Amino acid sequence: MSIPTRVLLLEKEHTSFENELCFKGESSSDESGGQTSITPISSKTTSTTEDISKQHERSSDLTYSSRWARESLPDFAMPEGKMPKEVAYRLIRDQMNLDGHPSLNLATFATTYMEDEAEKLMVESLPKNFVDLKAYPRTADIERKCVNMVAELYHAPMNTGEPAVGTSTLGSSEAIMLSTLAMKNRWMKRQRLAGKDCLRPNIIMSSAVQVCWQKAARYFEVEIRYVYCTEDRYVLDPDTAISLVDENTVGICCILGTTYTGHYEDVKAINDLLVKKGLDIPIHVDAASGGFVAPFMAPELEWDFRLEKVASINVSGHKYGLVYPGIGWAIWHQFIRLGRAGYREIMTNISNSATFLANGLKGLGFIIMSESGVNGVPLVAFRLNPKLGYQFDEFGLAHQLRQCNWLVPAYSMAAHVQDVKLLRIVCRCDFSRSLCDTLLKDIRCALETLKKMDRETLRLYAELERLRLVAGANGDILA
Numbered sequence: 001m002s003i004p005t006r007v008l009l010l011e012k013e014h015t016s017f018e019n020e021l022c023f024k025g026e027s028s029s030d031e032s033g034g035q036t037s038i039t040p041i042s043s044k045t046t047s048t049t050e051d052i053s054k055q056h057e058r059s060s061d062l063t064y065s066s067r068w069a070r071e072s073l074p075d076f077a078m079p080e081g082k083m084p085k086e087v088a089y090r091l092i093r094d095q096m097n098l099d100g101h102p103s104l105n106l107a108t109f110a111t112t113y114m115e116d117e118a119e120k121l122m123v124e125s126l127p128k129n130f131v132d133l134k135a136y137p138r139t140a141d142i143e144r145k146c147v148n149m150v151a152e153l154y155h156a157p158m159n160t161g162e163p164a165v166g167t168s169t170l171g172s173s174e175a176i177m178l179s180t181l182a183m184k185n186r187w188m189k190r191q192r193l194a195g196k197d198c199l200r201p202n203i204i205m206s207s208a209v210q211v212c213w214q215k216a217a218r219y220f221e222v223e224i225r226y227v228y229c230t231e232d233r234y235v236l237d238p239d240t241a242i243s244l245v246d247e248n249t250v251g252i253c254c255i256l257g258t259t260y261t262g263h264y265e266d267v268k269a270i271n272d273l274l275v276k277k278g279l280d281i282p283i284h285v286d287a288a289s290g291g292f293v294a295p296f297m298a299p300e301l302e303w304d305f306r307l308e309k310v311a312s313i314n315v316s317g318h319k320y321g322l323v324y325p326g327i328g329w330a331i332w333h334q335f336i337r338l339g340r341a342g343y344r345e346i347m348t349n350i351s352n353s354a355t356f357l358a359n360g361l362k363g364l365g366f367i368i369m370s371e372s373g374v375n376g377v378p379l380v381a382f383r384l385n386p387k388l389g390y391q392f393d394e395f396g397l398a399h400q401l402r403q404c405n406w407l408v409p410a411y412s413m414a415a416h417v418q419d420v421k422l423l424r425i426v427c428r429c430d431f432s433r434s435l436c437d438t439l440l441k442d443i444r445c446a447l448e449t450l451k452k453m454d455r456e457t458l459r460l461y462a463e464l465e466r467l468r469l470v471a472g473a474n475g476d477i478l479a
């Protein structure tokens, strides 16, 4: 017996394909096989069998039985025809999966976990062009509140009720561009007032700076005077920095959490030397990663506007501000949701993980180059102990760890100490203790595997990892 049933094949949203296909059909069940068949009713009543089968294919809700699963996606030109939204979604998602899971990317400082409510807020606000502050005054107000809160956290001198001076930027790189320009402009004004030329501005910094400083100096034509790292010092040496100062110095950059080893540079020592010598040179603190760690983990450390010579500070919301990259305004959610107590608790957990990991790695024979806690951000920078006489290097180990899906980058230290190779693991809030345990086991296993490999394979391993870096497959490792 055949029971006519009206079957809705696709959802309402599919009406964009309406001209090609009518979504209603009749389902019939024959007694012998009990199978259900669906007869599409085309709006083109004269459809050939071939048309119908094409239409049927288009309407398929099974991405992988559709023709799009059999065809390559275009590389250069936009396709002429459309595809169903579900198919487009899945095919792109399949490509994105190849990037691996961000939480296993231990190279990045960027936040890889936020609560559902924060994500919901972001998704709901996506249609807003939030830089159009006239159209979205509440968004502008949120930005002002965030700037005030960060300024207060950094002990900026504030008059009650008056907003702090600051702005949101896409990230620290943009903030550093603006600060370099501000330092140069301030210096030019001073030079002009004194009747002097403005031809050769210079800025002093450690060779461990993030690459955005080199970009800023190049864009704004400021000479960089480096204080080079040495085998046993990975931060700015205050005396050397001051010895490089002259009347063309626009400022000194101090890093709160260097990109290589996470160390805090001694901002207070530089400040005190400038004051002692009566030098009118401003300090800019690059607190990209340390700016949301030090206030909670080392509140006594003086590195911010408590110091007379500190004129400007940058911080990345998408690092330890605990917000995904590109949507800095969402930091307002984190500020009011977590409060100081929440940040303190999270930073304490992350720092404990970093200490635990560093101890575990020490136990495996590595040399630890970082100092999280009071002296640096919670990352672990480490290298192989040359005394162990391994045939493989840090790049080979990074390559081997990829077999377990961990992205633990290897890189060479800053200029003048580039023979020193190291690996760096950035501990973030979603890097819990149990993941830490698994990573340590995988590193132990990787070492055992590498020890058994022959010289040529090890050479290839290290080479592959280096090529990956050159090709940018890791993104900017030191970003």
Ligand SMILES: Cc1ncc(COP(=O)(O)O)c(C=O)c1O
Pocket: 109, 170, 171, 172, 173, 174, 210, 212, 255, 257, 258, 259, 286, 288, 289, 316, 478, 479
């Ligand atoms: C010390 C330091 N400064 C600046 C930057 C650039 O920050 P952003 O990615 O927010 O532009 C980084 C990035 O890691 C950094 O570590």
